[in-house]
Amino acid sequence: MAAEIIQGLNSYFTFRLGTELFAVNIGNVTKILGLIEITKVPNSPRYFKGIINLFGDVLPVFDGRLKFGFSETVNTRNTCILVLVFEMNGQAVLSGIIVDSIEKVLIFEPEQINPELTAGNGYKSEYIHGIATLNDELVIFLNIDKIFSEDEISLKI
Amino acid sequence: MISFVEKFKDEVGEYFERLESGLLLLEHDPDNQKVIDEIFRIMHSLKGSGGMFGFDLISEVTHDLESLYDLFRSKTQKVDSEVITFTLNSIDSLKKLMVQEPTSDHRIMAEQMIAETQQQIARITNSKYIPGSHILLLPNSSDQPAANQTTYFISFVPGENILINGTNPLYLVDELNALGECNIQVSFDNLPHLSQIDPLKCYVSWTLFIATVENIETLHDVFIFVADNAQVQIEKVSSENVISNENVLAGFLNAKFNNEHWIPNEADVLVSEKNGKKLELDEKAEAELLLKSSADSINKTFFAQTSVDSIRVDSRKIDQYMNLVSELITTQSRMELISSRHKFPELEQLTETFEKLIIQLRDNAFYMSLIPIQSVSVRFKRLIHDLSKLLDKEVELVTEGMETEVDKNIIEKLMEPLLHIIRNSMDHGIENRTIRLAKQKEPVGKITIKALLIGSYVQIEIEDDGAGLDRDRIYEKALSSGILSDQDKMSDEEIYQLIFESGFSTSTLLTDVSGRGVGLDVVRKRIQEMRGSIKISTEKDRFTRFTVNLPLSLSIIDGLLTTIGESYFVIPSSVIRKIYTVKHELLIKDFRKEVELDGFQLPYINLHEVFESEKQVPEDQFVVVVSYGIQLFGLVVDEVLREYQAVIKPLGSMLKGQDVFSGASILGTGQLALVIDTKKLIQKYS
Incomplete structure (x- = not known):
């Protein structure tokens, strides 16, 4: 499927996993889907939920909460699939991630994002691009390319 | 601008192809004025557009080639075989000169080509004592009253x-x-x-x-x-x-x-x-x-537009179109579901018409991605032309069924193996004139390429009327290289297939043509990668025939739709031998993982277990007997639904780490079914 990563935008898409607020650059977001039936791939890791039919193409879907070490997502009315596009081995790759809720699109200037505050949350620091505060709440900026780069799914024997 | 350059490159590729096929035509019919005109025109276009897009070397070299063909176009001189060979070689060099920023090597090459072209012009004109090669001579000169x-x-x-x-x-x-x-x-x-x-x-x-x-x-x-x-x-x-x-x-x-x-x-x-x-x-x-x-x-059409028979479409657009059509099919089946629930006669009728149209649309989309083998046959001709000069063997190429259409991707992947087989036939198969005469054969050798459609497969035969395979020599070679031991009993047929084994070459001296390190084993591997097969049959001093069988499309397979737990899976029909029903209890009791069917002990894998399905196992399960190399293996599934033509979609780079599933197929309901690679599955779980 043709997908393009748009670069150089200051708009960020925010969403929640559990109670934490995360942000990805809007250029990495292609679609938001309601929760639909996901076809399981046998013997795949638990955070890999399976595949769905995205307008005639196969889209792998991950559980965002499991991926970041929270407990497994419990589906609610607000649960949805965020379709992200990112670079993997020089190619644009699409992947879905299940999130608890979608928040807003916000504009952050580069100087508002503090790259120093990455440690201490228990996340792999390379997954995180920086942190900002918004109405007394922390917003965690994700480095999408890094998060999925090691994620070739292999099956258990 | 970049896209223009890309378009130009595309166009030049086509020009080269047309030049090649034109020149090969000229070889048999040197006076064909139409072809000469065409060649001249292409040279001129190359010169003009080459310069325009910054391919200056192309422009410079073709300038002289154009002058050369001007001589033939104006009927001043006749085309001879030396010119044809020279031009064919020039085309090869031109392909290398397709660079916008030439290095000094490119320059030297271009200068050499220009010099050679001028030599050709001189050779042709001098032999007829006509000075001033650039003068266009017209049949009707202007001094008529x-x-x-x-x-x-x-x-x-x-x-x-x-x-x-x-x-x-x-x-x-x-x-x-x-x-x-x-x-x-x-x-x-x-x-x-x-x-x-x-x-x-x-x-x-x-x-x-x-x-x-x-x-x-x-x-x-x-x-x-x-x-x-x-x-x-x-x-x-x-x-x-x-x-x-x-x-x-x-x-x-x-x-x-x-x-x-x-x-x-x-x-x-x-x-x-x-x-x-x-x-x-x-x-x-x-x-x-x-x-x-x-x-x-x-x-009818005095001032009307000329009709266009074909248009050029980016293959990505066709892929996109195919995707949209499959999405339409999915949407349609959802609509059918709703319509059957509501029972409005009008809606039902409409849904039915819709379905018919969509099926036509799907077939149409599918055939759009097929192209005739004809489109690459000029490469066969070219290879045979070049090799017959190089090996000093006269060979005639006969083609049949070149209009047979195959998926574009398959044709591209098939080219290298096919050309290799032809190289083999030219080098090892066809004898030279003296030997052929001694054997009382036609002095000119013949290579036949035949393509035909068999069901959802296309069969391509490449046959030469050369020396055939030497059974004894293959056998000895197989023994000495350890592929066979002398206890192995093999039919002649099986011995011939040995030439596809790796490390096998009976030719004592390596020639420039074949034996470039790529053997028939690679040919077989390539063809198997496309889910195809290759066979050889031969008769000494009569013929050698390679038969290649390939699926029509890489993306569509015939399969069996099954369920395991709550998910759907497709098993390719090509490996399925038989299907049995079996009581689940029978499988539980057996700890050796073998089940007795028709008096045979059959090893099996219960997919319900290995796929760790949480759903209750049904009382009656099905054993799908598939071939695994020369053995048979049972795959136990929960339910066999029906035969199913699966459009395979790649799983994407995230799932590259596994090879048990070769892809997924979208069912009418929009759900996905995973396509099982039985060979990999058995390797992994048995």
Whole structure:
């Protein structure tokens, strides 16, 4: 499927996993889907939920909460699939991630994002691009390319 | 600009192909003027557009090649086989010169080519003692008396986009004006309103009468470079200069627009009879032929656009189209579901019509991605031509069923293996002339390439009438290289298949042609990767025949739709031997993982278990018996639903780490079914 990563935008898409607020650059977001039936791939890791039919193409879907070490997502009315596009081995790759809720699109200037505050949350620091505060709440900026780069799914024997 | 360069490169690739096929045609028919014209025209286009897009070397080299072909085009000299071979080699070099920023190596190569081309020109012209190779000699030279002027009618309708190619139609009109006395009318009929004018487009056309001493070919030549992008009609009006005789001209136009044949008046006939020259008669016959052949088209499409038989489409657009169609199928089945729930007769009827249309659309989309093998057959011809020169063997190529259509991706992947087989046949199969005569065979060898459709498979046969395989030599070689032990009992048939094993080459001396490290084992591997098979059959001193079987499309397979737990899985039909039902209890009791079916102990894998399905196992399960190499293996599934033609979608790079599932297929309901690679599955779980 043709997908393009748009670069150089200051708009960020925010969403929640559990109670934490995360942000990805809007250029990495292609679609938001309601929760639909996901076809399981046998013997795949638990955070890999399976595949769905995205307008005639196969889209792998991950559980965002499991991926970041929270407990497994419990589906609610607000649960949805965020379709992200990112670079993997020089190619644009699409992947879905299940999130608890979608928040807003916000504009952050580069100087508002503090790259120093990455440690201490228990996340792999390379997954995180920086942190900002918004109405007394922390917003965690994700480095999408890094998060999925090691994620070739292999099956258990 | 970049996209223009890409387009240009695409176009050049096509030019090269057309040049090659044209040259190969010329080899058998060196006087074919049409082909020579075509070659000349392509050279000219290469020269022009090469320069425009910054491929200067191409432009420089083709300049001289164009001069060379100008000699043949003007019938000054004849094409010989040396020129053909020279040009073919030049095309290969030109391909290497397709760079925008040439290095010094490129420059040297280009200079060498220019020198060689000039040598060719010198060779050809000197042998006939005609000095000044660049002079275009015309059959009718201008020193004929003015009385021999002929009047022609010319209609010149430039294509709308002619200006974009850098052609100025006015120059062409000027050129005509220089050839004789003209009566020119400009037509603004197609000129749109000012607000709708696109300044890049040409809206005007010309009709003109010309009285000239030149013949009709010269007039056609004026338009030679715009032939693809304009409609040009040239007709003879009279054998004398009637340009100032308004009555004749009006009569001609009247006849033309009333779709009548224009018959030159008696005076003309008298003139031509008086002249009584053969040349004149020929010309007249030619003009009449032209009139006749154009008569049909005039009737319908005098000023209409030329019809286009095919268009060039980016293959990604076709892929996209295919995706949309499969999405449409999915949506349609959802609609059917809703319609069957509501039971509105009108809606049901509509849904049914919809379904029929969509099935047609799907088939249509599928056939769109197929291209005929014909499109690559010039590469076979070229290889055989080159090799027969190199190996000094005369070979004739016979092709059958080249119109057979195969998925584009398959053709691309198939080319290398097929060319390798041909190389093999040329090198090891076909004997040279003396040996063939000694064997009382036809002195010229023959390679036959046949393609035909068998169900959803395409079969390609490559047969040579050469020496055949030497059974004993293969056998010995297999023994000595350890592929076989002398205890192995094998039929002749099986021995022949050994040449596909890796590390196998019976040729004692490696030649330049085959034996370049790529063996038939690689050929077999490539073909198997495309889910195809290859076989060889042979008879000593009679023939060697390679038979390649391939699925029509890489993306569609026949499969069996099954369920395991709550998910759907597809098992490819090609490996399925039998299906049995079996009680689940029977499988639980057996700890050796073997089940007795028809008196045989069959090893099995219960997919319900290995896929860790949480759903309750049904009482009756199915054993799908599949072949695994030479063994049989049972795959136990929960339910066998039906046969299913699966459009395989890749799982994407995230799932590359596994190979048990070769892809997924979208079911009518929009759900996904995973396609099982049985070989990998058995390897992994047994």
